[in-house]
Amino acid sequence: MMFLLQFSNLFGAVYRQGNLSFSKDGNAVISPVGNRISVFDLKNNTSETLPVSTTKNITCVGLSPDGNLAIVVDEDGAALLVSLITRAVLHHFHFHKPVNSIRFSPDGRKFVVTKENVALMYYAPGKQREFNAFVLDKSYYGPYDETTCIDWTDDSKCFAVGSKDMSTWVFGAERWVNLIYYSLGGHKDVIVGCFFEKDSLDLYTVSQDGTLCVWESDTELDELTLKRNKAKPPGEGEEDEVEEERTEGQEGEVIRGKAGTPKEKEKTKNVRFKHFFNKEGDFNNLTAAAFHKPTHILVTGFASGIFHLHELPEFNLIHSLSISDQRIASVALNCSGDWIAFGCSGMGQLLVWEWQSESYVFKQQGHFNNMASLAYSPDGQYIVTGGDDGKVKVWNTNSGLCFVTFTEHTSSITNVTFTSSGFVIVTASLDGTVRAFDLHRYRNFRTFTSPRPAQFSSLAVDVSGELVSAGAQDSFEIFLWSMQTGRLLEVLGGHEGPVSCLCFSPVQSILASASWDRTVRLWDMMDSWQVKETLHLTSDGLSVTYRPDGQELAVATLNGEISFWDPHTASQTASVAGRHDLQTGLGEKLRSFTSLCYSADGESILAGGQSKFVCIYNVKEQMLMKKFEISCNLSFDAMEEFLDRRKMTEFGSLALVDEGAGDGEGVNISLPGVRRGDMSSRHFKPEIRVSSLRFSPTGRSWAATTTEGLLVYSLDGSMVFDPYDLDLDVTPASIRKQLRLQEWTSAIILAFRLNEKALKQEVLETVPHEQIPVVCGSLPDIYVEKLLGFVSACLEKSGHLQFYMTWAQSLLMLHGQKLKNRSGAILPTLQALQKSIQRHFDNLSKLCDFNMYNIKYAVALSKQRGVKRAAEEEEREDDEDEEEEASEELSEASWEDAEMIL
Known part of the structure; x- marks a missing residue:
């Protein structure tokens, strides 16, 4: 069954870069995460990562109007045509240059791609019977600098393109007589967004300096007439050559625009209005914008994390709020205009805001930096992760979303684990504390510290949940605390190097500790915490783990080997040389396993480390069963396995050179140790590695914390046909x-x-x-x-x-x-x-509690109404009695008056 494990989901990362998109029904957000695509269902509160990936990080995603197709483009311009129904890749294409934006026409027949200073219009795949899925129709030239944004008119007759040269160009999708192209200038900064008004050629443009321009056209969409290919009268050919140049070839039809005053024959007249957003200094640049045509709502996001809602064309401010302290990189609105999605690439945040009720529909954030450790709950429903940002996050394995975050630690988390009850999380950190968190009340109820400050690099909790142990990487000591009292019980000394890993036996009170001093020590917790055995290794110990039955011990060392030991006799039973299984990329770095985990049946062991591969070995046969490639993203370091001769220079391969800002003179290759230019810029690519991995207690999945995020491989997501004892009669x-x-x-x-x-x-x-x-x-x-x-x-x-x-x-x-x-x-x-x-049980308990609350509320309300009704009836009876008495008195008085008259 180990061969059938497949990629299932990606936790811990919700947004990296690129544009956000809503599904057709507006109930799901499609977010690019690295080189993958995640779909977050806002109605059912679940997440799904599509089983497709690009070769580099994704920069833009284009969705078809019917919601069935998506075009995904990475940093190099490599594109994938993905079916959102079957979750399969339909076609590969390469634009050969980085793509800035991509947009389908509202009728779904064409789409426009902008790269460099050109806009390319293609026929939408599936609309025509073509051998090639991407057929180029026209190429539009006009801007002098890179293009930034696209928008279509509602009838797909025209589209607008914004550019970094502060101009906006309006092009006709067909040969219109009165609109070939039009250039709009007036901004003083980069165009961030351009939006057509509903069923009109009126245009709104937004620039980075916080300026909104309103362009009104006296030409309606219905007045656009199609140009016919007829013989031109004398004298008109030269004028057309000035305005446009059309050539036929491999680029399709080429239209070259010329900036300047438009000709009278285009019959367009623009009246410009300017509005300015309130800003606070130059740091508050406008970074993202979106427009909802039916409701005329404009959403703008700024570098300070503030967003504004304006109603156009009056420019009335509806709402303004600061949702983050980071730059808003992308904004999107759903089809109804009620939900707004914001993506912040700096912190990896994805927010969905309902502006009418002023509440969050969705709010998720991954770890700011790398994940360091993970642990499954005993029932397999939750995964806890700790990261270098000092945060502890708990994820639901069914929904793939984080439901609680603990921020008490002030430094990197090095290890996390669950107790056997499943309701307590214990974490170790470099801030010198070990903390215990309660999942019932979501609070930190225990904090364990050492007499002298120490940086804890390893952690283990025994089966009973009473003993908590942590190893220090600076004092080479192991500290033992009582979970019940929080007191320090013992300090175990003896290692001559940093303690890299701790593990309790699942059946006995024995603690195994691996250290850089090339030993594994077994400590007896029942016999005055003395060393029971010492196992001598051939290299520095990096990881140690017990088999689920406690009868075997596996140790990973720095030389890339995994050795298996009998803890009762302190003898080595087997070993696996895994260095060659880990070697990848062009780096000559010595690689080793840093994390080990036995499968639920104990027959296999999962190993990962400083590589993009995760290996599963059969312990009895000492052989490799399967090797998983956790990422194919070339945006990470040490991913290229072969030298590309096109990148070879006299200094070596450009693939091995760190990417940086350079020194301003165009020289990308500097001397070793020399860094010039912006010292705060990142001059290296993150290296792909596996910091921790665990098998699920159910045995049907395993998870790994990697540079990409928390990857889950499972048997449940794949269609498996595995017949048993099959013959001809079984139908x-x-x-x-x-x-x-x-x-x-x-x-x-x-x-x-x-x-x-x-x-x-x-x-x-x-x-x-x-x-x-x-x-x-x-x-x-x-x-x-x-x-x-x-x-x-x-x-x-x-x-x-x-x-x-x-x-x-x-x-x-x-x-x-x-x-x-x-x-x-x-x-x-x-x-x-x-x-x-x-x-x-949890779902039914919540439902029953809710129903009991409603029943009690209904009973109390009915009692209150009954008391009120009884009081009203009593008051009514009193009134009736008073009326009867008054009528009797009146009748008696009338009889007396009558007698007196008589």
């Missing part, structure tokens, strides 16, 4: 025949031999509820484990909660003793079942 027809004959056991056996998920689910849900114990009792032993695993998988997603719970209960009650004898093999299945049950 869907024979299975359904057994169902008609009510032979439930044989139908289940045949379905599991064919092993199609839909068919297995159909057979199980056809079995009557009262027959489930009888069927479970008659199943052969070999199918009990398979059926239990399938029930646990169905229970996680199905709505038939009681039905599948009955299956699980019957299997466990009738075959409990047999399953207990195979506890090592059945453990991942049981943990997956526990994870599903726990998730349903």
Whole structure:
């Protein structure tokens, strides 16, 4: 099954750079994350990363109007045509230059790409029967500098292009007689956005210095007439040559514009209005803008993290708010105009703001710098990560989103772990503290410190959750605390180098510590914390871990080897040389494994380190089973595996030269150790590496903290056909025949031999509820484990909660003793079942609490109304009594008056 693990999701990073986009229904945000695309469902509060990736970081994404296709372009201009329905790459294309923006026409028939100072219009793929998916229609030249933005009219007849030369150009998508091109000047800075008014040629342009220009046109879209290819009258040919130059060739039709006063024959007259945004100094540049045509709402984002909402064309300020202290890199509005998405590349933030209710719909932020460590909760529902930014984040494995962040640490996090209960997170940091966090109240309830300041680089918690140990990298000591009291119990000394890793035995109170002094020491926690054994290594110890049954110890060393030891006899049983499996790229750096983790069954070990590869080894056979390439992003260092002769110079390969700002003279290659120019600029690319990795307790997935983020590889996201004991008689027809004959056991056996998920689910849900114990009792032993695993998988997603719970209960009650004898093999299945049950329990508990609250509120409200109604009835009765008494008195008085008259 290890061969079937595939990339499932990317946590820990929500936005890097590029433009944000909303889906067609406006319920999902599509965000570029490095060289991948993530889709965040705002209705269901889930995230998904598409299984496609580019060779470098993505700079722009264009979505088709129907929401079925996306064009993804990276830094070098390499483009992918991706189907958002099948999540597959349909076509590869290369624009050969960096692309600044890309935009589909509203009718979906064409799209415009801007690179350098040219706008290229292509036929949209799928609209015509062409061999090539990208067919160039026209090339538009006009701006003198790089283009920045695009916008189309609603009827797809014209489009506008903004440029860094402070001008905006309006081009016709067809040969219009009265609009070939038009140049608009008047700004004093780079054009950030240009937007057409709804069903009009009126235009709004926004520049970086905070200036809005309103351009009005006296030509309506309906007045544009198509130009026909007829013989030109004498004297008109020369005039047309001045205005436009069209040539046919490989570039399609080329239209070259000329800046200047437009001719009368274009019949366009512009009246310019200027509005200025309130700014506070030069640092508050306008960096992003978006316009919603139906509601006339303009959203502008600034470098200080402030955004404004204005209503156009009156320029009325509706709303202004500071949502971040970082530069807003991208802004997008959904189709209804209610939700606004903001992307801040500096901190990796993605925010969705509902401006009418002034509330956050979505607010996520990844780690500011690299992730250092991760840990799974015992039930596999949560993942906790610690980063170099000093933050501890907890992620939900089902939704892929972070739901709590702890910021008590003041320096880098080096290690994180869960206790066995799953409700306490323990973290170690370079700030000299070890902290314990409560997931019930979301607070830091314990802080462990050492007598002398120390930087903790390793951490471990025993099975009971009572002992907390941390290793120091400067004093070479191991500190032990009590979780219950928070007191320091003991300081273990003996290592002669920094303690790199700690690990408690899962079955005994024995602590294993690996150090740079080429030893692994086993400390007995029950015998006065004395050294029980000392294992001598061939190189510096970097990582140590126990097998789940505690009968084996794996140690990774600096020379790239993994050695396996028997902790009872202190003898080495096997070793794996993995240096050649890690070598990649053109660097000559010595690579080694820095993180190890056993699989749930203990037969395989997962290893990762200073490389883009993660390896899975079979412990018994001492061989490589599979090697995962966690990234193909060439924007990271040490990713190129082959020398490119086109990049070879007399100084060496340009691929090995650090990219920087240079010294202002165009010389990119400097002497070693010499850095000139802007000293604050980054002169190196981040190196791809794996800092930590863990197997899920369910055994069906594993996660790794990398330079890209938190990557999750799983078996659940892939379609797997793995038949068991298949022969010619096992067909869907024979299975359904057994169902008609009510032979439930044989139908289940045949379905599991064919092993199609839909068919297995159909057979199980056809079995009557009262027959489930009888069927479970008659199943052969070999199918009990398979059926239990399938029930646990169905229970996680199905709505038939009681039905599948009955299956699980019957299997466990009738075959409990047999399953207990195979506890090592059945453990991942049981943990997956526990994870599903726990998730349903949490959801139902919240629902029941909410319903109880509503019922109590309704009862209290009804009582209050009953009391009020009773008071009103009592008051009404009193009034009636008073009226009767008054009427009686009146009648008596009238009788007396009558008698007196008589």
